[in-house]
Amino acid sequence: MTNDPDMDVRDEAPCISDAERATPAVMSGDKDVPPTSVGEGAAVQRGDMVAVVGTTTRVYADCLLPNDALIESPAHLPFYPATARDTLRCRPGRDAALAIVAMDALGRDVRTPLLRWLRERAAGFADDGLLRRAYHVHGPVANPQPDLIGTATLLHAINRRPDRAGSDVAQSVSRGLASALAVRWDGRAFREYPAVSGLAHAADLAATEHALRVAGEALAVHEWVRLAESMVEHREAAVQQAVAGSDGDDRDDAVAAYLALAWPFGGDDGERIGRFARLAEKSVGLHGHQAETHEPGSDRHVPLRAGDGLRPAELFWLALAFADAGERGAAERYHARALDLADDAGHFPEILDPAIPDASPRPYLLAHLLFLVATDALGQLGSLPGSESSASRQS
Numbered sequence: 001m002t003n004d005p006d007m008d009v010r011d012e013a014p015c016i017s018d019a020e021r022a023t024p025a026v027m028s029g030d031k032d033v034p035p036t037s038v039g040e041g042a043a044v045q046r047g048d049m050v051a052v053v054g055t056t057t058r059v060y061a062d063c064l065l066p067n068d069a070l071i072e073s074p075a076h077l078p079f080y081p082a083t084a085r086d087t088l089r090c091r092p093g094r095d096a097a098l099a100i101v102a103m104d105a106l107g108r109d110v111r112t113p114l115l116r117w118l119r120e121r122a123a124g125f126a127d128d129g130l131l132r133r134a135y136h137v138h139g140p141v142a143n144p145q146p147d148l149i150g151t152a153t154l155l156h157a158i159n160r161r162p163d164r165a166g167s168d169v170a171q172s173v174s175r176g177l178a179s180a181l182a183v184r185w186d187g188r189a190f191r192e193y194p195a196v197s198g199l200a201h202a203a204d205l206a207a208t209e210h211a212l213r214v215a216g217e218a219l220a221v222h223e224w225v226r227l228a229e230s231m232v233e234h235r236e237a238a239v240q241q242a243v244a245g246s247d248g249d250d251r252d253d254a255v256a257a258y259l260a261l262a263w264p265f266g267g268d269d270g271e272r273i274g275r276f277a278r279l280a281e282k283s284v285g286l287h288g289h290q291a292e293t294h295e296p297g298s299d300r301h302v303p304l305r306a307g308d309g310l311r312p313a314e315l316f317w318l319a320l321a322f323a324d325a326g327e328r329g330a331a332e333r334y335h336a337r338a339l340d341l342a343d344d345a346g347h348f349p350e351i352l353d354p355a356i357p358d359a360s361p362r363p364y365l366l367a368h369l370l371f372l373v374a375t376d377a378l379g380q381l382g383s384l385p386g387s388e389s390s391a392s393r394q395s
Helices: 049-063 092-105 111-121 148-159 168-184 198-219 222-243 251-262 270-284 312-324 328-339 365-377
Strands: 132-136 141-146 291-293 301-303
Touching (some): 049 092, 049 365, 148 168, 168 198, 198 251
Antiparallel strands (some): 291 301
């Protein structure tokens, strides 16, 4: 690996080789393979998931406010870093959706409070079910950017378990979300929505098609299924274009789109899921995070490029995508790397950058939720106390 600070680490060779992808991760304690802990005093070892599951349920409870608003991180609590950004915002198209999926894996149905807040408080939702990127905790819009993929992600999350999607509030919110997606599709593109192309368009199409199909089948709304079928040809064309690359896309947007195309909207095509997982891997820029020993004889490792940072949520999402692609070796390695980024309290940060250790939101709910979903995808959650078997995961 180069130490040239001006070189883009995304241009370097992947840190997980094809041979490693097929090899299961070695648990801590194997003397032949160094652990991938980052930072001094990382308390959580790769096999110690029971404690992190307990911590994650507490983080979720801390982020669920008395009015049922689910915030990004508990910035109102005393252990939240004073120099971190404001996270007292709700992102239902991301956090609420993943909370539903994650808590389903633990045998908990959290749809009612999360969807009740959306139906009763989220500004504009009653008139147009297309979500906005973020909301304040009492309901007004914090980021007015339309969130089509978030709308589809939440619709999919609600209805992926039809046995839990039948409550009044779940059906009401589902119809609002689905209607917002359906009325915008004109057979070629989305009306009343910012024009996008390439990777973003592929992600929007895949998310909408998949969500409308799942919701239509769960609620027996045949029109949604028919609309989903009409989008397949357009989705395929956009996906093929997206595979060619995303050189002009913003880094975060490209990562989010590739990961969404891998999971949850990758379908049953393991080869395609794996392809998008590898594209996401490249966009994440993990190639710069090969480790070196912190001190002679130490079993702790730190990234060579402190300024790049590692994001546990992205690593867990990569683990989840590779697990669905059938590439268990890569999935377990990314899961282990992300798990080692927890601090002494078992909290995952939004980003871990040794250059600014206290400037990141911590604990970051999204990372904790993706930890649960990725652990379930690897079949490791069902054996832990208080969780369902991974066989409960639905399409």
